[in-house]
Amino acid sequence: MAKEKSYDTAIKPETAVLVSVIPQGVSEIKAQEYLEELQFLVETAGGVTKGIFTQKLTNPDRATFVGTGKLEEIKGFIDAEEIDMVVFDDELSPSQLRNIEKFFQVKVLDRSNLILDIFAKHAKTAQAKTQVELAQLQYMLPRLTRLWTHLERQRGGIGMRGPGESQIESDRRIILNKITLFKERLDLIDKQNETQRKNRGEMIRVALVGYTNVGKSTIMNLISKSDVLIENKLFATLDTTVRKVVIDNLPFLLSDTVGFIRKLPHHLVECFKSTLDEVREADVLIHVVDISHPNFEDHIQAVNETLKDLDALDKPIITVFNKIDAYKAPIEETEDGEEIKVTLEDFKNSWMAKNSDPAIFISATDKVNVEEFKQKLYDTVVELHNERFSYLGYKL
Known part of the structure:
Protein backbone atom coordinates (compact mmCIF):
# COMPACT_ATOMS: atom_id res chain seq x y z
CA MET A 1 0.00 0.00 0.00
CA LYS A 124 -17.13 25.60 -12.45
CA THR A 125 -20.69 24.99 -13.66
CA ALA A 126 -23.02 22.22 -12.52
CA GLN A 127 -22.73 20.63 -15.95
CA ALA A 128 -18.94 20.54 -15.97
CA LYS A 129 -18.79 19.27 -12.39
CA THR A 130 -21.25 16.49 -13.20
CA GLN A 131 -19.30 15.52 -16.32
CA VAL A 132 -16.03 15.37 -14.41
CA GLU A 133 -17.54 13.42 -11.52
CA LEU A 134 -18.99 10.88 -13.95
CA ALA A 135 -15.67 10.49 -15.75
CA GLN A 136 -13.84 10.04 -12.43
CA LEU A 137 -16.24 7.34 -11.29
CA GLN A 138 -15.95 5.49 -14.60
CA TYR A 139 -12.17 5.67 -14.33
CA MET A 140 -12.20 4.45 -10.72
CA LEU A 141 -14.68 1.61 -11.13
CA PRO A 142 -12.25 -1.01 -12.52
CA ARG A 143 -9.58 0.18 -10.08
CA LEU A 144 -11.52 -0.21 -6.85
CA THR A 145 -9.04 -2.48 -5.05
CA ARG A 146 -6.30 0.13 -5.43
CA LEU A 147 -8.22 3.36 -5.19
CA TRP A 148 -10.41 2.95 -2.13
CA THR A 149 -7.55 3.94 0.19
CA HIS A 150 -7.13 7.20 -1.76
CA LEU A 151 -10.70 8.45 -1.82
CA GLU A 152 -10.60 10.58 1.32
CA ARG A 153 -10.66 13.99 -0.33
CA GLN A 154 -9.33 15.79 2.74
CA ARG A 155 -5.91 14.31 1.99
CA GLY A 156 -5.88 16.45 -1.12
CA GLY A 157 -3.13 16.60 -3.71
CA ILE A 158 -2.97 16.02 -7.43
CA GLY A 159 -5.20 13.21 -8.62
CA MET A 160 -7.18 13.27 -5.38
CA ARG A 161 -9.39 16.33 -5.79
CA GLY A 162 -12.98 16.12 -6.95
CA PRO A 163 -15.61 18.68 -7.83
CA GLY A 164 -18.38 17.01 -5.86
CA GLU A 165 -18.43 14.89 -2.76
CA SER A 166 -15.86 14.87 0.01
CA GLN A 167 -15.62 11.07 -0.21
CA ILE A 168 -16.71 8.35 -2.61
CA GLU A 169 -18.10 5.31 -0.82
CA SER A 170 -16.24 2.02 -1.10
CA ASP A 171 -19.27 0.09 -2.22
CA ARG A 172 -19.38 -0.93 -5.87
CA ARG A 173 -23.17 -0.87 -5.98
CA ILE A 174 -23.24 2.72 -4.72
CA ILE A 175 -20.67 3.73 -7.34
CA LEU A 176 -22.77 2.18 -10.11
CA ASN A 177 -25.86 3.93 -8.75
CA LYS A 178 -23.98 7.21 -8.77
CA ILE A 179 -22.91 6.67 -12.39
CA THR A 180 -26.54 6.08 -13.33
CA LEU A 181 -27.59 9.19 -11.42
CA PHE A 182 -24.97 11.39 -13.09
CA LYS A 183 -25.91 10.07 -16.53
CA GLU A 184 -29.57 10.91 -15.88
CA ARG A 185 -28.55 14.36 -14.66
CA LEU A 186 -26.49 14.97 -17.81
CA ASP A 187 -29.40 13.80 -19.99
CA LEU A 188 -31.56 16.44 -18.29
CA ILE A 189 -28.87 19.09 -18.83
CA ASP A 190 -28.63 18.00 -22.49
CA LYS A 191 -32.36 18.58 -22.93
CA GLN A 192 -32.10 21.98 -21.27
CA ASN A 193 -29.18 22.93 -23.50
CA GLU A 194 -31.06 21.76 -26.57
CA THR A 195 -33.97 23.99 -25.62
CA GLN A 196 -31.59 26.91 -25.11
CA ARG A 197 -30.02 26.34 -28.53
CA LYS A 198 -33.48 26.32 -30.15
CA ASN A 199 -34.34 29.54 -28.36
CA ARG A 200 -31.33 31.24 -29.90
CA GLY A 201 -33.26 31.51 -33.13
CA GLU A 202 -31.93 30.97 -36.61
CA MET A 203 -28.64 32.84 -36.28
CA ILE A 204 -25.52 31.29 -37.81
CA ARG A 205 -23.46 29.51 -35.17
CA VAL A 206 -19.66 29.63 -35.15
CA ALA A 207 -17.51 27.51 -32.82
CA LEU A 208 -13.87 28.03 -31.88
CA VAL A 209 -11.97 24.75 -31.82
CA GLY A 210 -8.33 23.87 -31.44
CA TYR A 211 -5.67 22.27 -29.33
CA THR A 212 -5.62 23.35 -25.72
CA ASN A 213 -3.80 26.60 -24.93
CA VAL A 214 -3.70 27.97 -28.51
CA GLY A 215 -5.45 31.27 -27.80
CA LYS A 216 -9.12 30.50 -28.45
CA SER A 217 -10.30 32.47 -25.42
CA THR A 218 -8.18 35.47 -26.44
CA ILE A 219 -9.83 35.43 -29.88
CA MET A 220 -13.23 34.99 -28.23
CA ASN A 221 -12.66 38.11 -26.14
CA LEU A 222 -11.30 40.00 -29.14
CA ILE A 223 -14.29 39.33 -31.37
CA SER A 224 -17.13 39.26 -28.85
CA LYS A 225 -15.71 41.87 -26.44
CA SER A 226 -16.50 39.44 -23.63
CA ASP A 227 -14.41 38.54 -20.60
CA VAL A 228 -13.49 34.85 -20.92
CA LEU A 229 -10.77 33.51 -18.61
CA ILE A 230 -7.29 33.52 -20.17
CA GLU A 231 -4.47 31.52 -18.58
CA ASN A 232 -1.26 29.96 -19.83
CA LYS A 233 -2.47 26.56 -18.67
CA LEU A 234 -3.91 23.47 -20.31
CA PHE A 235 -7.72 23.26 -20.16
CA ALA A 236 -8.11 26.75 -18.66
CA THR A 237 -11.48 26.85 -20.44
CA LEU A 238 -13.71 23.90 -19.56
CA ASP A 239 -17.24 25.22 -19.86
CA THR A 240 -18.52 26.29 -23.25
CA THR A 241 -19.09 30.05 -23.51
CA VAL A 242 -21.58 31.35 -26.09
CA ARG A 243 -21.80 35.01 -27.06
CA LYS A 244 -23.84 36.97 -29.58
CA VAL A 245 -21.46 38.80 -31.94
CA VAL A 246 -22.25 41.53 -34.46
CA ILE A 247 -19.90 42.38 -37.35
CA ASP A 248 -21.12 45.13 -39.71
CA ASN A 249 -24.72 44.70 -38.47
CA LEU A 250 -24.60 40.95 -39.06
CA PRO A 251 -25.39 39.01 -35.84
CA PHE A 252 -24.20 35.46 -35.23
CA LEU A 253 -23.39 33.24 -32.24
CA LEU A 254 -19.79 32.47 -31.27
CA SER A 255 -18.86 29.69 -28.84
CA ASP A 256 -15.55 28.89 -27.15
CA THR A 257 -15.12 25.16 -26.47
CA VAL A 258 -12.83 22.96 -24.39
CA GLY A 259 -9.40 22.47 -25.94
CA PHE A 260 -8.41 19.15 -27.47
CA ILE A 261 -5.29 17.20 -26.61
CA ARG A 262 -3.48 14.07 -27.74
CA LYS A 263 -4.31 10.88 -25.83
CA LEU A 264 -7.49 12.43 -24.42
CA PRO A 265 -9.25 9.66 -22.46
CA HIS A 266 -12.15 8.28 -24.49
CA HIS A 267 -14.53 8.15 -21.52
CA LEU A 268 -13.81 11.82 -20.90
CA VAL A 269 -14.85 12.68 -24.46
CA GLU A 270 -18.05 10.70 -23.90
CA CYS A 271 -18.80 12.50 -20.65
CA PHE A 272 -18.29 15.87 -22.35
CA LYS A 273 -20.59 14.98 -25.23
CA SER A 274 -23.07 17.70 -24.33
CA THR A 275 -20.31 20.33 -24.23
CA LEU A 276 -19.00 19.18 -27.59
CA ASP A 277 -22.50 19.40 -29.07
CA GLU A 278 -21.65 23.06 -29.70
CA VAL A 279 -19.05 21.78 -32.16
CA ARG A 280 -21.39 19.25 -33.74
CA GLU A 281 -24.18 21.76 -34.23
CA ALA A 282 -22.07 24.71 -35.35
CA ASP A 283 -22.43 25.99 -38.91
CA VAL A 284 -18.80 27.17 -39.11
CA LEU A 285 -15.69 26.09 -37.22
CA ILE A 286 -12.72 28.37 -36.52
CA HIS A 287 -9.74 26.05 -36.08
CA VAL A 288 -7.21 28.04 -34.06
CA VAL A 289 -3.59 26.88 -34.30
CA ASP A 290 -0.64 28.09 -32.22
CA ILE A 291 1.92 28.54 -35.00
CA SER A 292 4.62 29.39 -32.47
CA HIS A 293 4.47 25.86 -31.04
CA PRO A 294 7.12 23.58 -32.59
CA ASN A 295 4.58 20.74 -32.89
CA PHE A 296 1.64 22.70 -34.25
CA GLU A 297 1.22 20.38 -37.25
CA ASP A 298 0.74 17.43 -34.87
CA HIS A 299 -1.81 19.53 -33.00
CA ILE A 300 -3.71 20.15 -36.25
CA GLN A 301 -3.83 16.41 -36.86
CA ALA A 302 -5.02 15.69 -33.30
CA VAL A 303 -7.82 18.25 -33.61
CA ASN A 304 -8.87 16.94 -37.02
CA GLU A 305 -9.02 13.39 -35.65
CA THR A 306 -11.27 14.56 -32.82
CA LEU A 307 -13.47 16.51 -35.25
CA LYS A 308 -13.74 13.36 -37.36
CA ASP A 309 -14.86 11.40 -34.28
CA LEU A 310 -17.50 14.08 -33.72
CA ASP A 311 -18.65 13.90 -37.38
CA ALA A 312 -17.80 17.60 -37.68
CA LEU A 313 -14.97 17.56 -40.20
CA ASP A 314 -17.26 18.26 -43.18
CA LYS A 315 -18.26 21.72 -41.95
CA PRO A 316 -16.81 24.95 -43.34
CA ILE A 317 -13.56 25.49 -41.43
CA ILE A 318 -11.55 28.71 -41.18
CA THR A 319 -7.99 27.91 -40.13
CA VAL A 320 -6.50 30.68 -38.02
CA PHE A 321 -2.77 30.52 -37.31
CA ASN A 322 -2.41 32.51 -34.11
CA LYS A 323 0.65 33.86 -32.26
CA ILE A 324 2.63 34.87 -35.37
CA ASP A 325 4.39 37.37 -33.11
CA ALA A 326 6.09 34.43 -31.36
CA TYR A 327 6.86 32.37 -34.51
CA LYS A 328 10.41 31.09 -34.70
CA ALA A 329 11.59 29.86 -38.09
CA PRO A 330 12.47 26.15 -37.82
CA ILE A 331 15.49 24.78 -39.65
CA GLU A 332 14.85 22.08 -42.24
CA GLU A 333 17.28 20.04 -44.28
CA THR A 334 16.92 19.91 -48.07
CA GLU A 335 17.52 16.83 -50.22
CA ASP A 336 21.02 18.17 -50.91
CA GLY A 337 21.76 18.29 -47.18
CA GLU A 338 21.52 22.07 -47.04
CA GLU A 339 19.95 23.60 -43.92
CA ILE A 340 17.40 26.34 -44.51
CA LYS A 341 15.17 28.36 -42.25
CA VAL A 342 11.45 28.09 -42.95
CA THR A 343 10.20 31.66 -42.66
CA LEU A 344 6.59 32.51 -41.94
CA GLU A 345 6.18 33.56 -45.58
CA ASP A 346 7.59 30.19 -46.70
CA PHE A 347 5.08 28.37 -44.54
CA LYS A 348 2.22 30.53 -45.81
CA ASN A 349 3.08 29.66 -49.41
CA SER A 350 3.47 26.00 -48.55
CA TRP A 351 0.13 25.91 -46.76
CA MET A 352 -1.66 27.66 -49.62
CA ALA A 353 -0.16 25.20 -52.09
CA LYS A 354 -1.37 22.18 -50.11
CA ASN A 355 -4.81 23.48 -49.08
CA SER A 356 -7.63 24.83 -51.19
CA ASP A 357 -8.89 27.25 -48.51
CA PRO A 358 -6.54 30.10 -47.59
CA ALA A 359 -5.64 30.39 -43.93
CA ILE A 360 -5.52 33.54 -41.83
CA PHE A 361 -2.33 34.42 -39.94
CA ILE A 362 -2.85 36.63 -36.91
CA SER A 363 -1.59 37.67 -33.51
CA ALA A 364 -4.60 38.01 -31.23
CA THR A 365 -2.59 39.61 -28.42
CA ASP A 366 -0.90 42.19 -30.71
CA LYS A 367 -4.04 42.55 -32.85
CA VAL A 368 -2.14 41.83 -36.07
CA ASN A 369 -4.30 40.96 -39.13
CA VAL A 370 -7.38 40.85 -36.91
CA GLU A 371 -9.44 42.94 -39.35
CA GLU A 372 -8.55 40.52 -42.18
CA PHE A 373 -9.72 37.65 -39.96
CA LYS A 374 -12.98 39.44 -39.11
CA GLN A 375 -13.60 40.10 -42.81
CA LYS A 376 -13.05 36.42 -43.66
CA LEU A 377 -15.41 35.39 -40.87
CA TYR A 378 -17.99 37.95 -41.99
CA ASP A 379 -17.86 36.75 -45.61
CA THR A 380 -18.29 33.13 -44.52
CA VAL A 381 -21.23 33.91 -42.22
CA VAL A 382 -22.90 36.07 -44.91
CA GLU A 383 -22.63 33.22 -47.42
CA LEU A 384 -24.23 30.74 -45.03
CA HIS A 385 -26.84 33.30 -43.96
CA ASN A 386 -27.85 33.89 -47.57
CA GLU A 387 -28.10 30.15 -48.23
CA ARG A 388 -30.26 29.60 -45.15
CA PHE A 389 -32.63 32.51 -45.73
CA SER A 390 -32.79 32.47 -49.54
CA TYR A 391 -36.43 31.37 -49.30
CA LEU A 392 -37.26 34.81 -47.89
CA GLY A 393 -36.18 36.36 -51.14
CA TYR A 394 -33.37 38.64 -49.92
CA LYS A 395 -29.63 38.54 -49.52
CA LEU A 396 -27.21 40.48 -47.41
Missing part, protein backbone atom coordinates in the same frame (compact mmCIF):
# COMPACT_ATOMS: atom_id res chain seq x y z
CA ALA A 2 1.33 3.43 -0.95
CA LYS A 3 2.20 5.75 1.90
CA GLU A 4 -0.04 8.79 2.16
CA LYS A 5 1.42 12.23 2.67
CA SER A 6 -0.65 14.97 4.22
CA TYR A 7 0.36 18.57 3.55
CA ASP A 8 -0.87 21.84 2.18
CA THR A 9 -0.09 21.81 -1.57
CA ALA A 10 -0.49 25.60 -1.64
CA ILE A 11 2.65 25.83 0.51
CA LYS A 12 4.61 22.86 -0.81
CA PRO A 13 3.78 21.72 -4.35
CA GLU A 14 3.90 18.00 -4.97
CA THR A 15 7.00 16.71 -6.72
CA ALA A 16 6.68 14.29 -9.63
CA VAL A 17 8.69 11.89 -11.74
CA LEU A 18 7.53 11.32 -15.32
CA VAL A 19 7.78 7.91 -16.97
CA SER A 20 7.32 7.04 -20.64
CA VAL A 21 7.72 3.91 -22.72
CA ILE A 22 8.89 4.57 -26.27
CA PRO A 23 7.34 1.89 -28.49
CA GLN A 24 8.74 0.74 -31.81
CA GLY A 25 8.09 3.24 -34.56
CA VAL A 26 7.99 6.29 -32.27
CA SER A 27 11.03 8.52 -32.47
CA GLU A 28 12.75 9.86 -29.38
CA ILE A 29 11.91 13.38 -30.56
CA LYS A 30 8.21 12.52 -30.67
CA ALA A 31 8.41 10.84 -27.25
CA GLN A 32 10.10 13.97 -25.90
CA GLU A 33 7.23 16.09 -27.22
CA TYR A 34 4.72 13.92 -25.37
CA LEU A 35 6.76 14.20 -22.17
CA GLU A 36 6.97 18.00 -22.45
CA GLU A 37 3.19 18.06 -22.73
CA LEU A 38 2.89 15.72 -19.74
CA GLN A 39 5.17 18.04 -17.77
CA PHE A 40 2.92 20.97 -18.68
CA LEU A 41 -0.06 18.93 -17.45
CA VAL A 42 1.70 18.33 -14.13
CA GLU A 43 2.43 22.05 -13.81
CA THR A 44 -1.19 22.89 -14.63
CA ALA A 45 -2.29 20.49 -11.88
CA GLY A 46 0.02 22.30 -9.45
CA GLY A 47 2.97 19.89 -9.35
CA VAL A 48 6.68 20.21 -10.06
CA THR A 49 8.58 17.73 -12.24
CA LYS A 50 11.87 16.60 -10.70
CA GLY A 51 12.87 13.78 -13.04
CA ILE A 52 12.04 12.09 -16.36
CA PHE A 53 12.60 8.41 -17.21
CA THR A 54 12.10 6.73 -20.58
CA GLN A 55 12.52 3.16 -21.82
CA LYS A 56 12.39 1.70 -25.30
CA LEU A 57 10.14 -1.37 -25.41
CA THR A 58 8.33 -3.13 -28.24
CA ASN A 59 5.37 -3.45 -25.89
CA PRO A 60 4.91 -2.19 -22.32
CA ASP A 61 5.39 -4.82 -19.62
CA ARG A 62 2.00 -6.36 -18.80
CA ALA A 63 2.66 -6.33 -15.06
CA THR A 64 4.67 -3.17 -14.42
CA PHE A 65 4.58 -1.23 -17.73
CA VAL A 66 8.39 -0.79 -17.63
CA GLY A 67 11.09 -3.41 -17.03
CA THR A 68 12.34 -4.40 -13.58
CA GLY A 69 15.70 -2.67 -14.11
CA LYS A 70 13.98 0.62 -14.95
CA LEU A 71 11.69 0.19 -11.94
CA GLU A 72 14.72 -0.14 -9.67
CA GLU A 73 16.30 2.96 -11.25
CA ILE A 74 13.15 5.03 -10.73
CA LYS A 75 12.73 3.69 -7.19
CA GLY A 76 16.24 4.82 -6.30
CA PHE A 77 15.53 8.33 -7.56
CA ILE A 78 12.20 8.48 -5.70
CA ASP A 79 13.80 7.51 -2.39
CA ALA A 80 16.82 9.79 -2.82
CA GLU A 81 14.79 12.86 -3.80
CA GLU A 82 11.73 12.11 -1.63
CA ILE A 83 9.39 12.27 -4.63
CA ASP A 84 5.65 12.46 -3.94
CA MET A 85 4.24 10.84 -7.07
CA VAL A 86 5.06 9.08 -10.33
CA VAL A 87 3.14 10.00 -13.50
CA PHE A 88 3.03 7.67 -16.52
CA ASP A 89 2.41 9.11 -19.99
CA ASP A 90 -0.03 6.35 -20.96
CA GLU A 91 -3.05 4.80 -19.30
CA LEU A 92 -2.16 2.01 -16.90
CA SER A 93 -4.28 -1.08 -16.39
CA PRO A 94 -5.66 -1.66 -12.89
CA SER A 95 -3.13 -4.43 -12.24
CA GLN A 96 -0.21 -2.33 -13.52
CA LEU A 97 -1.29 0.56 -11.31
CA ARG A 98 -1.52 -1.72 -8.28
CA ASN A 99 1.84 -3.43 -8.90
CA ILE A 100 3.73 -0.21 -9.60
CA GLU A 101 2.38 1.60 -6.57
CA LYS A 102 3.14 -1.36 -4.32
CA PHE A 103 6.76 -1.28 -5.54
CA PHE A 104 7.30 2.49 -5.39
CA GLN A 105 5.31 3.08 -2.17
CA VAL A 106 4.23 6.51 -3.44
CA LYS A 107 1.22 7.76 -5.36
CA VAL A 108 1.10 6.65 -9.00
CA LEU A 109 -0.99 8.40 -11.66
CA ASP A 110 -1.38 7.88 -15.37
CA ARG A 111 -2.12 10.48 -18.05
CA SER A 112 -5.88 9.91 -17.87
CA ASN A 113 -6.04 10.39 -14.11
CA LEU A 114 -3.94 13.55 -14.36
CA ILE A 115 -6.21 15.06 -17.02
CA LEU A 116 -9.26 14.16 -14.93
CA ASP A 117 -7.70 15.98 -11.99
CA ILE A 118 -7.15 19.14 -14.07
CA PHE A 119 -10.73 18.97 -15.31
CA ALA A 120 -11.92 18.64 -11.70
CA LYS A 121 -9.86 21.68 -10.75
CA HIS A 122 -11.32 23.81 -13.55
CA ALA A 123 -14.94 22.65 -13.44
